Amino acid sequence: MSLGSTAVAPPRPGVSPRRPGLAATSPFLRAAAGDRPDSVPVWFMRQAGRVLPEYRALRATTAMLDSCRNADMVTEITLQPVRRFRPDAAIFFSDIVLPLAAVGVDVDIVAGVGPVVAHPVRAPSDLDVLRPLEPGDVPYVSEAVASLVRELGQTPLIGFAGAPFTLASYLIEGGPSRSHTRTKALMYAEPALWHDLLGRLADITAAFLRVQVDAGADAIQLFDSWAGALSEDDYLRYVAPHSTRVLAAFADDGIPRIHFGVNTGELLGAMGTAGADVVGVDWRVPLDEAARRVGPGRAVQGNLDPAAVFAPSDVLAAKVRDVCRRGAAAPGHIFNFGHGVLPESDPGVLAHIVDLVHQF
Ligand SMILES: Cc1c2[nH]c(c1CCC(=O)O)Cc1[nH]c(c(CCC(=O)O)c1C)Cc1[nH]c(c(CCC(=O)O)c1C)Cc1[nH]c(c(C)c1CCC(=O)O)C2
Numbered sequence: 001m002s003l004g005s006t007a008v009a010p011p012r013p014g015v016s017p018r019r020p021g022l023a024a025t026s027p028f029l030r031a032a033a034g035d036r037p038d039s040v041p042v043w044f045m046r047q048a049g050r051v052l053p054e055y056r057a058l059r060a061t062t063a064m065l066d067s068c069r070n071a072d073m074v075t076e077i078t079l080q081p082v083r084r085f086r087p088d089a090a091i092f093f094s095d096i097v098l099p100l101a102a103v104g105v106d107v108d109i110v111a112g113v114g115p116v117v118a119h120p121v122r123a124p125s126d127l128d129v130l131r132p133l134e135p136g137d138v139p140y141v142s143e144a145v146a147s148l149v150r151e152l153g154q155t156p157l158i159g160f161a162g163a164p165f166t167l168a169s170y171l172i173e174g175g176p177s178r179s180h181t182r183t184k185a186l187m188y189a190e191p192a193l194w195h196d197l198l199g200r201l202a203d204i205t206a207a208f209l210r211v212q213v214d215a216g217a218d219a220i221q222l223f224d225s226w227a228g229a230l231s232e233d234d235y236l237r238y239v240a241p242h243s244t245r246v247l248a249a250f251a252d253d254g255i256p257r258i259h260f261g262v263n264t265g266e267l268l269g270a271m272g273t274a275g276a277d278v279v280g281v282d283w284r285v286p287l288d289e290a291a292r293r294v295g296p297g298r299a300v301q302g303n304l305d306p307a308a309v310f311a312p313s314d315v316l317a318a319k320v321r322d323v324c325r326r327g328a329a330a331p332g333h334i335f336n337f338g339h340g341v342l343p344e345s346d347p348g349v350l351a352h353i354v355d356l357v358h359q360f
Contacts, residue, residue: 092212165227
């Protein structure tokens with residue numbers, strides 16, 4: 001398989017290309033496929049970085065996006081939480097804005113703030129910078145994925161990307177936003193510009209995921225973190241067609257596709273229909289109810305409140321068991337938080353949660 005070519009990879013149903021047999025043995029891959037492994041698989045969104053002193057030490061003198069462009073650092077940071085917590089999957093260390101920077105968008109990640117875009121998208125000419133992403137734009141990604149697949153042994157690697165709506169929000173607002181006001185204003189007032197923008201972002205997202213999958217990623221997660229800001233009607237009209245196109249590009253790869261957003265209780269069915277094998281659920285909807293909303297044939301991922309790590313240990317244990325019990329209502333369940341690990345979390349408590357889930 002040539003990373004430099006645009007040829008479509010041959011289908012490899014249910015089998016990891018670099019690690020044949022993993023699909024049958026990995027609890028994470030089995031649950032994603034709707035099966036019930038002996039123990040409930042668990043990993044944590046944002047497990048790579050944030051809470052680990054060894055991450056902070058490694059990152060001390062390197063800017064966030066520069067660390068994402070260094071294959072050795074990406075490999076090491078991805079492995080750090082795997083060594084500490086022994087989760088059932090690793091998540092690739094990168095960021096949702098990395099592919100935007102790789103095609104030439106002037107974006108940086110400001111500590112404590114998040115992504116900041118120098119020239120927000122406001123007019124048709126602002127779209128010119130959003131050219132297609134080529135594998136050669138992100139050589140460090142294929143290099144890091146390949147070395148991780150060698151290092152991880154039996155632990156599957158999750159590749160990821162930001163979904164078109166969430167990326168569009170950063171591009172239009174110029175940075176993080178609570179209300180997504182400018183984003184919605186453009187969506188309602190200029191539908192042609194909106195669909196041109198989301199179409200370009202879908203292409204970039206699919207190309208970024210393709211690089212990770214062709215290099216050996218065993219699963220993908222599409223983060224539409226801010227889709228919960230939309231009504232179902234608007235989601236279906238303005239967003240779902242583009243996310244569907246991204247996920248459809250991996251229909252023949254035989255790898256699980258996870259689709260996640262925050263505050264998406266009313267969108268769970270729609271996000272599943274957009275082409276996911278696994279729907280990520282935040283902590284606001286109990287998992288048995290979420291499984292009902294997602295509908296048959298799809299697994300769920302979630303959904304412990306990330307703030308539960310600050311609860312007394314008996315309260316935490318009861319909450320973990322409750323999530324596991326309710327998750328059994330779905331065809332498959334992957335334990336996770338309902339959103340990313342909070343930066344103040346104690347790494348020891350995270351390791352304890354992994355043990356609790358495995359003992360369930
Ligand atoms: C919205 C979003 C972003 N990035 C991401 C999302 C979607 C997930 C979600 O909803 O939380 C996804 C992401 N970002 C990062 C990962 C790495 C893998 C992982 O551990 O999950 C993943 C999967 C690394 C990161 N991305 C970022 C950090 C922190 C940078 C640092 O250590 O200084 C990490 C480890 C920075 C970032 N990047 C972004 C934000 C909001 C921030 C936080 C800013 C801050 O609080 O300082 C954009």
